[in-house]
Amino acid sequence: MYKGLIDRYRKFLPVADDAEIITLNEGNTPLIPVPELAKAAGIDAKIYVKYEGLNPTGSFKDRGMTMAVTKAKEEGMKVVMCASTGNTSASAAAYAARAGMKSVVLIPDGNIALGKLAQSMIYGAKVVAVDGNFDDCLKYVRDLCQRHPIALVNSINPYRLEGQKTAAFEIVDDLEDAPDYLIIPVGNAGNISAYFMGFAQYFEAGISTKIPKLWGMQAAGAAPIVENRVFEKPETVATAIRIGNPASWEKAVAARDKSNGRIEKVTDQEILEAYKLIARTAGVFCEPASAATVAGLIKYGRDIEPGSTVVLVLTGNGLKDPDNAIKSAPEIFHVKNDIRAIEEVVL
Ligand code: F0G
Numbered sequence: 001m002y003k004g005l006i007d008r009y010r011k012f013l014p015v016a017d018d019a020e021i022i023t024l025n026e027g028n029t030p031l032i033p034v035p036e037l038a039k040a041a042g043i044d045a046k047i048y049v050k051y052e053g054l055n056p057t058g059s060f061k062d063r064g065m066t067m068a069v070t071k072a073k074e075e076g077m078k079v080v081m082c083a084s085t086g087n088t089s090a091s092a093a094a095y096a097a098r099a100g101m102k103s104v105v106l107i108p109d110g111n112i113a114l115g116k117l118a119q120s121m122i123y124g125a126k127v128v129a130v131d132g133n134f135d136d137c138l139k140y141v142r143d144l145c146q147r148h149p150i151a152l153v154n155s156i157n158p159y160r161l162e163g164q165k166t167a168a169f170e171i172v173d174d175l176e177d178a179p180d181y182l183i184i185p186v187g188n189a190g191n192i193s194a195y196f197m198g199f200a201q202y203f204e205a206g207i208s209t210k211i212p213k214l215w216g217m218q219a220a221g222a223a224p225i226v227e228n229r230v231f232e233k234p235e236t237v238a239t240a241i242r243i244g245n246p247a248s249w250e251k252a253v254a255a256r257d258k259s260n261g262r263i264e265k266v267t268d269q270e271i272l273e274a275y276k277l278i279a280r281t282a283g284v285f286c287e288p289a290s291a292a293t294v295a296g297l298i299k300y301g302r303d304i305e306p307g308s309t310v311v312l313v314l315t316g317n318g319l320k321d322p323d324n325a326i327k328s329a330p331e332i333f334h335v336k337n338d339i340r341a342i343e344e345v346v347l
Pocket residue numbers: 059061083084085086087088089155185186187188189190191192240241287289290315316
């Protein structure tokens with residue numbers, strides 16, 4: 001039976017032999033071929049999506065959280081805390097519940113998707129909605145965790161990246177080598193850094209023959225790395241990556257440069273078009289931040305060498321953000337309780 005990513009990749013992870021593993025059997029997510037996207041982008045490439053929305057709380061954050069909470073528990077902590085645009089908080093709340101610990105989450109008031117808020121609440125987190133943005137929340141969390149015995153579980157916690165790097169392992173295990181390109185959304189910039197670690201480790205261990213070019217995608221209204229400046233007021237429909245001063249900025253730049261990759265921006269309009277495109281052509285529902293990768297493929301795909309293998313990381317499940325889904329596809333037919341009325345709209 002599959003027992004989660006710590007069990008599967010233990011020899012690559014800093015976990016003590018006798019540690020109590022806090023897991024929800026995360027990881028092992030599908031790599032789905034999407035030839036429809038090659039067609040839409042007009043390129044000759046084998047394209048796959050790594051559908052991280054199928055993790056237990058619906059995002060890739062669970063990979064990092066199984067590690068971070070396992071470690072926090074081992075260290076005897078009773079409370080975990082994070083700042084979040086929604087997914088980290090949902091995951092932290094779930095794993096804390098699993099571990100019998102408390103969780104406190106700081107979120108930007110009014111700027112997280114509805115499903116994510118619902119998750120944090122039902123898992124029992126103390127939800128603190130701050131009249132500020134993610135970057136403000138992270139500042140407060142760093143301060144509080146320094147002054148109190150609370151485990152910080154944002155991705156500045158190194159165990160988070162250790163867990164998240166296993167997605168790169170899974171991709172190589174599935175493809176039997178690394179892809180040529182990996183396209184990934186960038187917010188606080190932890191995940192692109194984690195993927196680089198994972199691909200580099202497998203390459204050094206001789207399991208893969210190359211490290212993919214990492215292409216990070218930021219939203220145009222929250223593109224600090226692309227423009228090399230802090231965004232004081234980040235703004236984007238992709239609230240998951242509405243971040244103006246990413247904590248892992250330098251690591252992401254190193255991942256970009258060492259992989260011969262790039263970090264680019266896509267507009268909200270491009271994100272929303274891509275969000276609909278992948279749902280309607282491939283049957284895959286992801287959240288807007290994840291669709292930034294699809295938008296990046298459409299926008300920059302002409303630079304992909306013909307015959308390449310490309311993986312897009314779809315970081316979060318579309319169900320997290322029902323409001324944007326409904327706004328993006330507004331047509332719905334309201335009819336009388338009557339066969340004729342129904343027949344009229346059906347045909
Ligand atoms: N995609 C989704 C769905 C996310 O939730 C995030 C980050 C990212 C991409 C970007 O990943 O931060 O490692 O560069 N969400 C964080 C959160 C910030 O609080 O849930 P990153």
